[in-house]
Amino acid sequence: MFLSDGDILKGVEQGDIILEPFDEKRLQPASYDILLGNKFVVNDEYQTHFIDPSKRVYAKTNEIEVADGEEFVLHPGVSVLAISKEFFGSNHYLVQVGGKSSLARVGLMIHNTAGLINPGHFLHITFELCNLNNVPIVLRPGMEIAQLTFSKLTNPPRGMYENLAREKDNWNGNFDGRDLMDTNKAKKNHE
Numbered sequence: 001m002f003l004s005d006g007d008i009l010k011g012v013e014q015g016d017i018i019l020e021p022f023d024e025k026r027l028q029p030a031s032y033d034i035l036l037g038n039k040f041v042v043n044d045e046y047q048t049h050f051i052d053p054s055k056r057v058y059a060k061t062n063e064i065e066v067a068d069g070e071e072f073v074l075h076p077g078v079s080v081l082a083i084s085k086e087f088f089g090s091n092h093y094l095v096q097v098g099g100k101s102s103l104a105r106v107g108l109m110i111h112n113t114a115g116l117i118n119p120g121h122f123l124h125i126t127f128e129l130c131n132l133n134n135v136p137i138v139l140r141p142g143m144e145i146a147q148l149t150f151s152k153l154t155n156p157p158r159g160m161y162e163n164l165a166r167e168k169d170n171w172n173g174n175f176d177g178r179d180l181m182d183t184n185k186a187k188k189n190h191e
Helices: 005-014 180-190
Strands: 018-020 032-043 061-065 072-074 079-084 087-089 093-099 126-131 137-139 144-152
Touching (some): 005 144, 079 144
Antiparallel strands (some): 018 087, 032 079, 032 144
16 A cells, blocks of 8 residues: 555654655655756776676776756666665655656656665665667756655564665665665664
8 A cells, every 4th residue: 555645744754754855845646756866877888898797797887976957968878877865765664766757758767676665774766767768868966856655564574674685885886875874874863
């Protein structure tokens, strides 16, 4: 069962849902719109000969920081990583990240696989942005990029994500945007 706008607001107010910063104007009837952050990770195609995930050989990358008000141009067929402005998570709900139909219609895919955030996982989500169009798409930090939905669990989980996770800091080398200092802060403040 998905939470309605009133339930999402109540969850934020009671601390059962962490959404920082929170802006009630971005609350939809059954979702919450999140914003594109300022960091992007791009492959260095000149120093990368191939990717071999089974041998943990990945592309050489560069992190680019784009200031608010500036733009990042995503060219056709290119895939980059980007991070959300919001830090979010919950110990009580399964959080799902979905694309916005207005952006999908212009060819922007915001994630390939990583759409579920388990209870106990607090993070700035990493988007797997890909331009499926045949013309460039301009991205701007602060634009609405995705939406979150929150689902009730039938029972409390047997283990929280923080205890089961294989990767502890995925943005710096493994790329899921988790910031341990923010995670530990959220954990202490909201247990």
